[in-house]
Amino acid sequence: MxxxxxxxxxxxxxxxxxxxxxxxxxxxxxxKTPEYLVTATYRVSFDVYRSDRFVLLGPxxxxxxxxxxxxxxxxxxxxxxxxxxGQAITRPGADRAMVFQEFDQLLPWKTVQGNVMFSLLxxxxxxxxxxxxxxxxxxxxxxxxxxxxxxYPHMLSGGMKQRVAIARAMAMEPEILxxxxxxxxxxxxxxxxxxxxxxxxxDDIRFTVLFVTHSIEEAIIVGSRILVLSPHPGQVKAxxxxxxxxxxxxxxxEFTSLQRRIHDMLFSDRIEEQESKTHx
Ligand SMILES: Nc1ncnc2c1ncn2[C@@H]1O[C@H](COP(=O)(O)OP(=O)(O)O)[C@@H](O)[C@H]1O
Ligand SMILES: [Mg+2]
Numbered sequence: 001m002x003x004x005x006x007x008x009x010x011x012x013x014x015x016x017x018x019x020x021x022x023x024x025x026x027x028x029x030x031x032k033t034p035e036y037l038v039t040a041t042y043r044v045s046f047d048v049y050r051s052d053r054f055v056l057l058g059p060x061x062x063x064x065x066x067x068x069x070x071x072x073x074x075x076x077x078x079x080x081x082x083x084x085x086g087q088a089i090t091r092p093g094a095d096r097a098m099v100f101q102e103f104d105q106l107l108p109w110k111t112v113q114g115n116v117m118f119s120l121l122x123x124x125x126x127x128x129x130x131x132x133x134x135x136x137x138x139x140x141x142x143x144x145x146x147x148x149x150x151x152y153p154h155m156l157s158g159g160m161k162q163r164v165a166i167a168r169a170m171a172m173e174p175e176i177l178x179x180x181x182x183x184x185x186x187x188x189x190x191x192x193x194x195x196x197x198x199x200x201x202x203d204d205i206r207f208t209v210l211f212v213t214h215s216i217e218e219a220i221i222v223g224s225r226i227l228v229l230s231p232h233p234g235q236v237k238a239x240x241x242x243x244x245x246x247x248x249x250x251x252x253x254e255f256t257s258l259q260r261r262i263h264d265m266l267f268s269d270r271i272e273e274q275e276s277k278t279h280x
Contacts, residue, residue: 024045042233054225058266085175098180125173226239
């Protein structure tokens, strides 16, 4: 009897792992005013599974940020649909948290700890101040900023500000973390360090992230899967596996050949067949 219950439970768990956390189906997103109509993405489809590090890669203007806005619930598609945990995305929610490229995304009048706590309390994620403080400090520690918990944003470097933004988003314990070129304004060395730290955090927490970049190298290092988008309007060119690559594989033959393959793809007009998916 116990065995039967366990077996049934295992089947349910396996089934829920097989269903994508985020489903994006034939999504067209447009900016419409009386004066103009801009199609930012055209019939884009992809699936993000739990613990994926899913990267949207494409040239500037191909609609990456617009896709994130769509997933965040700020922009309804004119065509297609987006589902999170099987529920249609119709509005923003605490199950999604954003990290942006800009260093000014923090509240300048609040400390590091104040910024993280503010998100928790104002969203209603945590109502008790004491609990919010504990949760904030837990995530501030994960990004190695405990010593700076009482510092104000203007006292921090660009990299440190981005760490705070990451801690603030992660403290919300969202279903999916949305990151829009979070390291693009950092110098090369800091950028690399931040990529490493993000991967270490992922090893620790196994969160799900939808990560936007226009850097091929960053996509291969950070991503477990990469969706390559064509220039304006963004259409899916290919979906690739990259989970076997990290900083240590830079310069190796496999890394370089994937880099070249993506490069050629971005500069050609071909739409490649989707690679077979390896999940579960
Ligand atoms: N608020 C807006 N109003 C009108 N057009 C916009 C707006 N935001 C972005 N766009 C246009 O939509 C397209 C996609 O932009 P975006 O999603 O920002 O691209 P990416 O993030 O890939 O650089 C671009 O052509 C851009 O000019
Ligand atoms: Mg953008």
